[in-house]
Amino acid sequence: MIELHNIVKTFRPFAPPKSWFHAPPIDRPLPVLQGIDLHVRPGEVVGIHGANGGGKSTLLRLIAGLIEPDAGTLRRPESVSLLDADRLQLEERLTIRENLTYLGALRGLGQSECHQRLKEHARLLNIDYLDRRVNGCSSGMRQGAYWLLALLPQSPVLLLDEPFISLDEAHIETAITHLRHWVDQDERGGVVVSHQRNCLERCSDRVLHLNQGRLS
Structure with missing residues (x-):
């Protein structure tokens, strides 16, 4: 359903103009994702845990097709749905x-x-x-x-970026129940990224950790 192999993504930092009181700006790529391998099967929800700024959102946006990898191969359904509250x-x-x-x-x-x-x-x-x-x-x-x-x-793949933020416990439980039903009923797939480990363990079939651009 979703297959990522040896995905690499880097960003070039913003370089401010030089001036007499500035040292020369650092102009080297910043690695965000390094050799990512991920396989999501039909009927499976994969949770990805990691610190803020660790590349979780970049990974979801890449799977959604909003950005392209610098290297590696990616296979996904034509239609995916992304929950990304920060950008909407x-x-x-x-x-x-x-x-x-x-x-x-x-x-x-x-x-x-x-x-x-x-x-x-x-x-x-x-x-x-x-x-x-x-x-x-x-x-x-x-x-x-x-x-x-x-x-x-009703896309075959649902990508959720920090979906439990601001929800109380009752609504978290309801959302997890609906997510599992939604995935199970038609063998859909889901990827959920969050810094809330407890929520990921409740909604996912397996939880991976993203640290320094690598999944484990």
Whole structure:
């Protein structure tokens, strides 16, 4: 379903202009991912644990096709869905439903189909605030909206970046239950990255550790 072999990704640091009081800037690539091997089978959720800034989000964005590796091979389904709250902004003056209907349309979903999927996923995730404006939502409610958006396309692969942040324990348990059901029912696959080890162990079939650009 997902296969990564010997994936390498580096970034070049920002180099400020030289001036009389600056030493020459360091101009060498920063390794983020080094020789990553990963295989996710149908019906499997793989958790990836690691410190902030350790390359977890870069790995997910690479699997999603948002960035390309510098070396190595990657195989994935044509359609994947990524929950990445840091890079998505909801329109504050619109309701959750209005935001997600618009974003669903951008992904090719008709309004009727989108509303039906929203209703079903909201029921299973115990979300009862679809018609609340975003500017009146707590951080936990916003995180619930990101879950709904990730589930809307019903892609064969779900990529979740820090999905449990801002959720209370009851909603974490509900989200984990729904994730496992969602993956199991149609042999889908999932990759969840988080610094919350306990949550990863509860939702994943196996948990890997990303440290200094290497998985173990």
